[in-house]
Amino acid sequence: MxxxxxxxxxxxxxxxxxxxHVLDTATxxxxxxxxxxxIGTYKNPVIGLMEIGLVFCLVYHAFNGLRVVLVDFWGxxxxxxxxxxxxxxxxxxxxxxxxxxxxxxxxxxxxx
Numbered sequence: 001m002x003x004x005x006x007x008x009x010x011x012x013x014x015x016x017x018x019x020x021h022v023l024d025t026a027t028x029x030x031x032x033x034x035x036x037x038x039i040g041t042y043k044n045p046v047i048g049l050m051e052i053g054l055v056f057c058l059v060y061h062a063f064n065g066l067r068v069v070l071v072d073f074w075g076x077x078x079x080x081x082x083x084x085x086x087x088x089x090x091x092x093x094x095x096x097x098x099x100x101x102x103x104x105x106x107x108x109x110x111x112x
Contacts, residue, residue, distance in 0.1 A: 003064060007060075007061060007065070010056075010061040013054070014054070045107070052103055055096060055100060056092075060096075067081070067084045071084070
């Protein structure tokens with residue numbers, strides 16, 4: 001059940017990011033100065049931490065989505081769903097830690 005809840009939360013978070021991304025990109029057609037101001041507000045540590053959260057959402061949602069597809073369409077998927085859950089959690093942890101470390105390195109480099 002918790003994997004289902006987290007899958008929904010990450011999906012809504014990704015949707016919210018895409019919605020905001022389309023809106024802020026669309027402002028360039030309306031007023032270039034407004035677009036520059038909006039992009040300027042993104043250059044702070046809080047948004048950097050939110051980007052790390054977005055990376056987690058993307059990685060978890062993608063791998064758990066593959067697990068859901070296997071459970072639904074593979075004949076033995078339901079039998080192995082618990083093992084697949086633990087496998088994707090390990091994969092997500094490895095990929096997320098590597099991506100977050102790289103993103104933190106970039107954020108720290110550009111902050112100073």
